[in-house]
Amino acid sequence: MSDPQGTPISENSADQPSRPKLLLNESRNSLSQGLQILRTPFSVLQKPRKCSTIVKNLQDVASRQLFILKLAKALLAFGAPSHRIESQLRAASDILEAQAEFVHLPNIIIVSMKGDEGTSNRTYFVRSRGRIALTSLQRVHEVYRDVLHDRMGAEAGTAALRQILKTPPIYSLAWRCFFAFLSASIICGLSFGGSILDMWISGACACVLQYLGLNAANKSSMYANVYEISVSIIVAFVARGLSNIPGDIFCYSSISSAGVVVILPGFTILISALELMSKNIFCGSVRIVYAIIYTLFLGFGLTIGSDFYLVLDRSARRRYYRSSIPQNLNYTQGYFLAQNGTLAGVAVRGVMGIALAGGNVPAHTFKNCIRDPAWPWWRQALPWWTLFFLVPIYSVCSSLSNLQYWRSLQLPIMVAFSCCAYAANRAASLILPGRTDIVSAAGAVVIGMLGNVYSRLIGGTAFTSMVTGVLFLVPSGIAQGGGVTQTYSSSAEQYSSGFSLALRMITVAAGVTIGLFISQFLVYLFGHRKNAGHFAF
Known part of the structure; x- marks a missing residue:
């Protein structure tokens, strides 16, 4: 090497010192050592990388x-x-x-x-x-x-x-109907405020619903098209009839909500939301539109069943509409002159009834059900300590109804994950009442973390271990938003209640989706990527 005048320049001269290069190498080594130290706590999540090609079992x-x-x-x-x-x-x-x-x-x-x-x-x-x-x-x-x-x-x-x-289903039709009976009975008391009597009725409705879905709907393609509407009509008819027995022995809201919880499209809406988050726009949009229309049909079927009973029983219809009118009214007869509004300055003659807003709401109401403290225990809502054994029992029944083998090692893992998710959901609902999206997201984060860590460390299947807990979040979130059925007094309110049910389900599914993606990001943030496809939510 030489300068423009031809004078040779040594590589070790003062113009090109080697010390900065040494410092640069030392800084790079220290940086790599620092990154290695930071990755050490997360090395437990890493496994040795396996070969991504087939070597031993080569076939055509x-x-x-x-x-x-x-x-x-x-x-x-x-x-x-x-x-x-x-x-x-x-x-x-x-x-x-x-x-x-x-x-x-x-x-x-x-x-x-x-x-x-x-x-x-x-x-x-x-x-x-x-x-x-x-x-x-x-x-x-x-x-x-x-x-x-x-x-x-x-x-x-x-x-x-x-x-x-x-391979045929591992459980017979009778066992699957029994699992549906237990699941609906427990969810009636856990999420919808039902009493012991309501639990029996809602379980019987779910049992009949499961039998029709697995037997009649599979044998007849014509009945399969109207299966959901027909069973919702039957459940609402039975619930309305029992709720009109004098003495408020049965609760219409808890029986009808828990009776149809088996056919709620919560899993479909959840999958559609996950597909939309995964940029699978076509499948996600098709499924979510189908689930919304399906929910509207379901709400319309509940309305038809309730109204059909009120048409047959005139005394029940009079009591029902009388219950929507305030009881303690102060009547005044004469001429009335409005000071503002659309009829300001116009005299009106007639009878005016004045009452406090919300005065027609019965006392001692819990989740749309009347629960008088003077009633015996079998007409009251379940106490809080029953959660400690009812939640695991429901998780077991839900897993078995989804055809999980009862002697498998996966079953206790599913139940444990489901109980943890419900505990997080319950705690979040006490801190943030009325926020079904955030409450559902909290439960989804917990079960997502447990399922994905279980898959990475133990090598289990994340999806199957998380299904029971994720499905548990859907009826819990709907119950916190007001339940499946609500009281209405006009045809416009009938359809608005159906839309509100669909909106509540979308809100719950959105919260669960965000929680699952956050948990997946936290677990797979460190470590190598998977060779095979990720089998989880």
Whole structure:
């Protein structure tokens, strides 16, 4: 090297000292050491990185593509989270090198695969309508994980998925109706202020509802289209009839709300909100519009059932409309002159009744149910200490009704997570009453943290361990917002109550969605990314 005059310049001369380079290297080393120290507390969440390619169980392309098609069928059939299905299939295609592309629509997956030796692409339509089956979904995820982690071949995985799809439900129709009876009975007392008598009636309604849904609706396609409206009419008719027995023995609001809680589209609205948050706009918008219209139909069916009984029983109709009129009125007859308003200065002749606003609300009302302290214990709302055993029992019944095997190790984990989520939800409701979105988000953060940490540290399935707790948040949030049914006095209020129910469900789903995404961000903020698709909410 030389200067413009040709004088050679040494690299160790004063113009180019080496000391700054040494300081720069030392600063880089100290910075890397500092980052390593900061990452040390979170190293417990990290696992050794596994190979993302298949080495031991190499098989032909056709077998790998058939496994992906069976996997798509199983995920749709057993109620996998729809906003995760496409990412799971894409991860399987990349690791298995199956050269497939996917388009996920509601209840259908379009798969495009490249043929052998550069032939034209083949398009497959995988369609299935299913309900949540937690045990089968757990087995599907285990097969999926074994194949992608090179512990099982694609042909063996296809055979295992085919066997899972052929397996009938693990519980009979009678057991599933019994689980629905217990779930509705407990949720009537926990969330809707029902008494012991109300719990029995709401459980019986839910049992009949479950039987019609699993038996009659599956056998007749014509009845399946009107199943939800028909059962809501029946439940509202029975609840209105029992509530008109003299003495206020039964509560209409608690019986009707808990009786139809089994068919509330809370899970559908939650999945649609998760899809919208995941930028899956088409599926999310379709599902949320369907859920809103479905909720309006459900509210309209409850209104029809209640009004149908009032039409048949004239005395009950008179008592019902009389209850909406204030009792203690001060009547004045004569001419009245308005000082302001639209009729200012216009004289009006007639009879005026004056009462305090809200004077027609009965005393000793708890969650839209009359509970006189002088009544016996079996007509009162459940005391607070019953939560300690009713919440675990409800969590067990909810898990079993979603086809979770009763002898599995996953069941106590589901129950524990659900109890923690309900405790957080209850505590947040005491601090912030009336804020169903924030209250639901608090419970969702807790169960999301537990489920994702359980998946990372122990290797369990986050989705199946979180389903029971997440589904528990929906009726709890709706009950805090006023319940499913409300009193109305005109046709306009009938439809407004239906819209308010849909709005409450969307509010709860939005809070749960935000809480789940926050918990996922906190857990997966540190550590390596997952090789396979993330199987959680």
